[in-house]
Amino acid sequence: MGRIESADVVVVGAGIIGAACAEALSAAGLRVLVLDRGAPAAATTASGEGNVLVSDKGPGPELDLAVASRRRWPDLIDSLREELGDELARVEWEPKGGLMVATEPEAVGPLAALTRAQRAAGIEAVDLDAAAARDMEPHLTERVEAAAHYPEDAQLQPVLAAMALLAAVRARGGEVRGGVEAHGVVYDPGGAVCGVRVDGDAIPCGAVVNACGPWAGHLSVAAGAPVEVLPRRGMVLVTAPLPPVVRRKVYAADYVAAVASGAVDLQVSPVVESTATGTVLIGSSRRRVGFDDALEVEVLQRLARSAIALFPVLSGVPVMRAYGGFRPYTPDHLPVIGEDPRTPGLWHATGHEGAGIGLAPATGRLLADLMCGREPELDAMPFRVDRPAVIVGSAVER
Known part of the structure; x- marks a missing residue:
């Protein structure tokens, strides 16, 4: 494989969560590279039903994230349509209740x-x-x-939605590469992220987002900062x-x-x-x-x-x-969203279980706000990486 150009952020995982994070980061002006070991949106996202729900959650942080996402989806679809045109932004949005x-x-x-x-x-x-x-x-x-x-319950076509988000990333100068597996993270002498390891190469970057869905636990172990995602x-x-x-x-x-x-x-x-x-x-x-x-x-x-x-x-x-x-x-049924305090520059966006389609836009926005130092619209603390239910041990020595 030839060397891939460096990026501000490498998002590992091109499902709906990775796509939403990449879209929000590129909208913030960052150059984003998205990697996936398979085809984009071909794993968990392709096996979903496209639900955008507020009904299946009791009061608490996940419901707050769902409400923010439900509010954001229509506006995001409209902005994608303006930017990309009707065909690329077609997601089969149905606010049917x-x-x-x-x-x-x-x-x-x-x-x-x-x-x-x-x-x-x-x-x-x-x-x-x-x-x-x-x-x-x-x-x-x-x-x-x-x-x-x-x-307020709605539905969309999840693969189309993920592909529309990724199309926006490309339109803003980012890249999406399928068939490229991330094997770990590269750190500088001070312990901060400086790249991601792929087959026979390393891609320089300033941050890595672990959006590998059910496989996020595997990447977190390879990165030396394990989280409990099953x-x-x-x-x-x-x-x-x-x-x-x-x-x-x-x-x-x-x-x-x-x-x-x-x-x-x-x-x-x-x-x-x-x-x-x-x-x-x-x-x-x-x-x-x-x-x-x-x-x-x-x-x-x-x-x-x-x-x-x-x-x-x-x-x-x-x-x-x-x-x-x-x-x-995740054992406490909450997503993991934010920077890993054990490894500066390693971010996680995973653990949404079957609600990823509905929670994606607010997840991407929250992660981008945190990474860019903006005041987030939601309290990020319930989703932090270092909460007892999901953090596993300490970062390994590098």
Whole structure:
């Protein structure tokens, strides 16, 4: 491989989080190089459903990050369209809202408690009875006990969104290189980052951003500053195109508990939503199996049964394909965003698990604000690298 020109910042990882960080850094005037060992947006981002949600989070730092991102996405898309044109900035943005459904009597109370807490935090959450829920989604099961409508929930096409962000980086003089694996970080005699190691070469830079998603733990170890980021596998079913059946994102009330769970064992909670092409996406599952990417028939069967329980009309509908991917999990369920205090110039932006699409714009903006010395719009402390749940030991001697 030939030597790659030096950059102000090298972002390792060209998924949605790396792309958002690179876009925000390039918008701040920095020359950015993005590296990915595979094709851009081809790993975790390609296996996502494109959710931009405020509904699945209780009050706290992650919800604050989600609200900031939901507010930023439309403006960011508009600015990308002005800069790049309609075709490159096409992301299939759909502000269609979400519906959380309680299908068991014992789920009604916890759902009402969640919506009360969310409204207190500024989220628009509208409590519905069963009749109102079925008015919104006529094909819902008759077993609905109660529901909550979230007008702010949205969806986009994640690969298109990541590619649009990366196109903006290129348009501003940055570079995006696929098929280039980062093997570690180069430090100067004072212990600060001065480059990133690739096959047979080193790329000079002033800072490195570890945005490797589920593989961020591996790069952090190679960089001598380990953080606890683990893979958590999820799977999705895709139906053949259908007439309009599901109007918005619809999921069971226990989905929030599944997201927050740290269990190793399989977690399945029905999530059903349509796409612009007419297909229906069926999730969601979570299981910590390392990087085992074997297709799990048990998971697919449970996903199908749970979706039919929520939307009986889906019974007998052909499944066109199934796919799975790894999500970056942290033990305290919060992303890691900021500079590593053990290694000046090494930054992390990872640990978003299945919420990376929705959290990307605010993550990129927060990291760029911190790196450029600007006052961030959000409190960065909850996402700091040196919190007990994610920091592992000390930096190794170099």
